[in-house]
Amino acid sequence: MADVKKIATRESYGNALKELGETAKDMVVLDADLAGATKTGVFKKAFPDRHFDCGIAEANMMDVAAGLSTMGLVPFASTFAMFAAGRAYEQVRNTIGYPHLNVKIGATHGGISVGEDGASHQCCEDFALMRTIPGMTVLCPADDVEARQMVKAAYEMKGPVYMRFGRAATPVIHGEDFHFQIGKGEVLAEGGDVAVIATGIMVPEAVEAAKLLAEKGVSAMVINMATIKPLDRDLVVAAAKKCGRVVTVEEHTILGGLGEAVCGVLAEEYPVPVKRIGVNDEFGHSGPAAALLAAMGLDAAGITKTTLAFLGK
Amino acid sequence: MTDKERKELQITATRVREGILTATHGAKSGHPGGSLSAADVFTYLYFKEMRIDPADPKKPDRDRFVLSKGHTAPGLYSTLANRGYFPVEDLPTLRHIDSYLQGHPNMNTVPGVDMSTGSLGQGLSAAAGMAKGAKFLGKDVNVYSVLGDGELAEGQIWEATMFAAHYKLDNLCIIVDLNGLQIDGRTVDVMNTAPVDEKFAAFGCDVVTVDGHDFDALEAAFDRFHKNHGGGMPTAILMKTTKGKGVSYMEDQAGWHGKAPNDEEYAQGMAELAAARAKLEEV
Numbered sequence: 001m002a003d004v005k006k007i008a009t010r011e012s013y014g015n016a017l018k019e020l021g022e023t024a025k026d027m028v029v030l031d032a033d034l035a036g037a038t039k040t041g042v043f044k045k046a047f048p049d050r051h052f053d054c055g056i057a058e059a060n061m062m063d064v065a066a067g068l069s070t071m072g073l074v075p076f077a078s079t080f081a082m083f084a085a086g087r088a089y090e091q092v093r094n095t096i097g098y099p100h101l102n103v104k105i106g107a108t109h110g111g112i113s114v115g116e117d118g119a120s121h122q123c124c125e126d127f128a129l130m131r132t133i134p135g136m137t138v139l140c141p142a143d144d145v146e147a148r149q150m151v152k153a154a155y156e157m158k159g160p161v162y163m164r165f166g167r168a169a170t171p172v173i174h175g176e177d178f179h180f181q182i183g184k185g186e187v188l189a190e191g192g193d194v195a196v197i198a199t200g201i202m203v204p205e206a207v208e209a210a211k212l213l214a215e216k217g218v219s220a221m222v223i224n225m226a227t228i229k230p231l232d233r234d235l236v237v238a239a240a241k242k243c244g245r246v247v248t249v250e251e252h253t254i255l256g257g258l259g260e261a262v263c264g265v266l267a268e269e270y271p272v273p274v275k276r277i278g279v280n281d282e283f284g285h286s287g288p289a290a291a292l293l294a295a296m297g298l299d300a301a302g303i304t305k306t307t308l309a310f311l312g313k
Numbered sequence: 314m315t316d317k318e319r320k321e322l323q324i325t326a327t328r329v330r331e332g333i334l335t336a337t338h339g340a341k342s343g344h345p346g347g348s349l350s351a352a353d354v355f356t357y358l359y360f361k362e363m364r365i366d367p368a369d370p371k372k373p374d375r376d377r378f379v380l381s382k383g384h385t386a387p388g389l390y391s392t393l394a395n396r397g398y399f400p401v402e403d404l405p406t407l408r409h410i411d412s413y414l415q416g417h418p419n420m421n422t423v424p425g426v427d428m429s430t431g432s433l434g435q436g437l438s439a440a441a442g443m444a445k446g447a448k449f450l451g452k453d454v455n456v457y458s459v460l461g462d463g464e465l466a467e468g469q470i471w472e473a474t475m476f477a478a479h480y481k482l483d484n485l486c487i488i489v490d491l492n493g494l495q496i497d498g499r500t501v502d503v504m505n506t507a508p509v510d511e512k513f514a515a516f517g518c519d520v521v522t523v524d525g526h527d528f529d530a531l532e533a534a535f536d537r538f539h540k541n542h543g544g545g546m547p548t549a550i551l552m553k554t555t556k557g558k559g560v561s562y563m564e565d566q567a568g569w570h571g572k573a574p575n576d577e578e579y580a581q582g583m584a585e586l587a588a589a590r591a592k593l594e595e596v
Contacts, residue, residue: 028449052445052480060438060472067442070420070428071450072373075442090432091469095439099420099429 006169009201010108012147013165014039017076017106018046019148020155026072027155030065032058032079037167038108040078058083062091062103069101074155080114081107081164085126096160097133103161104154110140110164111251112279112293113201118286124279128256130162131229137182138228140164142203145174146226153182164200166251168289171204185232191221194311195239196303198249199225199258202277205293206249208300213307220307228258236265240272247275247307251298254278275310277303314532318361320593322528325395326356327590330559332391332404334582336414337573339405340387343416346569348388350492350525350554351459355392357531358457367397370424374452377443379428381436381470382461382490383417384571390414390423398425434467436460437487441477444485444547455538457486463495465506471516474547478517481545486538487518489549490525492556494567513549525552561585 021027021043028050035041035053044051054061058079065075077084084107085092096103107126114122130138139154139161141147147165154161173188188203189210198206203224210220221243223235240246246266248259259276266272279296293299297306314322329352337343359365363376380389387407394401406412413422417431427443430436440458447454464470477485489509497503506512514520521537523530531552538548556570557563560582574582 050449054476055472055479057469057472057476059435059469060441060476063435063438063469063473064442064445064476067379067428067439067444068446068449069442070377070439071443071446071452071454073446073449091435091438094432095429095435 004171006171007144008167008169009141009144009147009165010039010167012144013106013108013151014042016148016151017043020152021047021050024074024155027074027076028052028068030054030061030075030077032056032061032083034079038078038106058088059091062088063095065103066095066101069103074102074104076104076106078106078108080121081110081123081126082121085129085162086123089129093133097136100135100159102158105162106165107162108165109167111166111200112284112296112298113166113168113251113289115168115289115292116286119283122284124253124284126164127228127250127252127258131261135159136229137161139182139226140200140228141226142200142224143170143172143174145172145176145178146180149180150226153180157182166201168201170201173204173207180226183227183230183232185235186224187221188224189220189222191219192243193219194245194247194307195221195223195243196247196249196307197223197225197236197239197258197262199228200251202249202251202298205298205300205303209303209307212300212304216308216313218308218311218313225258228261231261231265233265233269236262237270240266240270244272245311246272247277247310249277249303252278254280275306277306314529319528322356322360324590324593325360326353327559327586327593328395329356329388329391331583331586332394332401333387334560334574334579334586336387336391336404336407338579340408341573342408343387343573344384344571345387345573346494346556346563347382347461347490347492348385349558349560349563350556351385351388351490352558353526353528354459354488354531354552355388357528359392359396362535363457367425370398374454376454377427377440377456379436379440379456379458380418380430381458382433382464383430383436386416386418389418393425433464434469437470437473441473441482441485444477444482445480447484448482455484455486457488459488459490462489462491462493462500462506462509463503465489465509466504474513474516474518477547482547483541483543483545485547487547487549489551490554491551492554494556494565494570496567496570498567509551517546518549519546520549520551522551522553525554526558559586559589
């Protein structure tokens with residue numbers, strides 16, 4: 001995929017904030033000394049008076065965002081996923097989630113693809129943590145186009161939203177005519193043997209895996225599930241009915257994330273065998289993002305291999 | 314303040330204390346000790362200091378209050394009820410399964426509550442966010458937050474104080490209820506937070522220490538807060554108080570942090586408060 005345009009979704013986040021800031025005058029952006037990395041610095045450069053650096057104090061930042069929202073402002077609180085969902089979990093749960101405040105959390109550097117920084121910064125638990133908070137919307141874009149639309153959609157809805165963005169540059173798979181809608185999955189490829197439901201930067205890998213599977217005579221349906229919560233239950237069930245086998249792919253622990261959200265729906269509505277592809281209940285380690293993902297089976301080759309084994313081929 | 318004004322505040326604070334006993338007795342649980350120690354400042358804030366309208370609890374430009382030590386909800390609820398936000402008769406439904414009076418403050422169910430709190434250490438950050446928001450929007454809104462002294466062990470309190478000083482939130486008034494007790498005993502023994510005054514000063518606040526049961530002292534402290542407007546410093550009012558104040562058997566007893574009075578204790582406490590109120594009213 002060397003000829004494919006690649007952009008990290010954290011770049012998309014920064015650019016989208018700036019674009020939105022032109023018209024959304026009630027929007028403010030918070031960061032915890034990571035504006036260069038989360039790319040909120042792009043917004044800060046354009047609107048310095050609307051960017052509040054909170055220093056390295058993420059717990060305080062989340063609750064400051066809660067307070068700002070009660071004054072009628074729309075805060076985007078930004079830091080790495082590890083600190084947004086991890087360190088500040090209880091602040092998000094009790095002071096943003098419980099009162100259902102209109103705070104948008106922009107969490108960058110999600111997943112293993114953080115790379116060289118290693119396990120301490122590779123948050124693979126954020127979907128699980130965030131989706132258990134009642135009323136929290138949990139989003140993860142597949143590419144730059146979806147990420148930018150997601151930021152706008154998050155602003156336009158009332159209530160708390162958690163958005164996970166990636167550090168590494170990843171392929172752009174959507175055209176500018178794409179229309180993102182919260183709560184709706186997207187069928188990227190039709191197929192009848194297995195449904196591959198992926199999220200985030202695993203989506204382009206799943207699309208490539210479908211091509212490799214086709215070479216092996218397996219027809220794979222590919223779904224981009226950018227909304228982890230509320231999950232597009234209808235699409236999950238329809239995919240299971242059509243294919244009879246489901247594979248989920250996420251750059252997240254297999255515990256509590258997209259895979260188990262899908263399993264929950266199918267167990268209740270249309271049980272079929274499911275294979276969860278993700279981080280297998282282990283910590284990551286340092287290394288280049290692509291090599292780490294490959295080592296964990298989180299690339300097109302790995303998804304293909306696991307899917308074939310799951311199908312007994 | 315005039316003698317009449319002082320007397321009225323004292324009578325109201327006694328009614329607030331009666332409401333605290335009634336609420337926790339009705340709930341058969343809850344936190345009377347720290348509610349009683351802060352009853353005077355709750356009364357001062359809602360009956361003299363804050364620019365609020367009980368008929369319009371969500372009025373956009375009202376002053377805000379955040380009860381960072383959210384477990385003292387009975388004190389806040391009793392004050393709000395006595396101020397006319399909701400019926401005093403509802404206080405005994407505190408913590409009941411069908412009541413809007415949640416065990417800890419809920420901004421979406423209780424009229425007059427500006428922020429949901431309960432998990433210690435978080436309220437001050439939310440208050441700082443409100444104060445920052447008011448400044449950003451150019452609104453003349455003051456934000457008040459009451460903290461417990463045990464709560465000062467939460468690191469987030471200091472993150473929030475640093476934030477408030479950094480952003481020059483002179484519209485933020487931090488009020489610490491120094492009753493010296495927490496669940497496990499004396500604060501000095503559980504986790505010594507002293508010297509509290511030097512800590513808040515070092516974190517960039519203008520610090521004033523007062524007797525938290527003296528309305529004249531509270532008035533002077535809040536006057537200082539007003540004088541700090543434009544100066545760029547948050548104000549920290551450190552109130553020396555007695556936990557369980559006004560109910561003899563609860564005073565300075567850690568055991569009454571989170572325990573409701575039984576029928577007999579309730580009757581005794583209410584009799585003591587009624588007698589105190591009668592004495593105030595007869596003069």
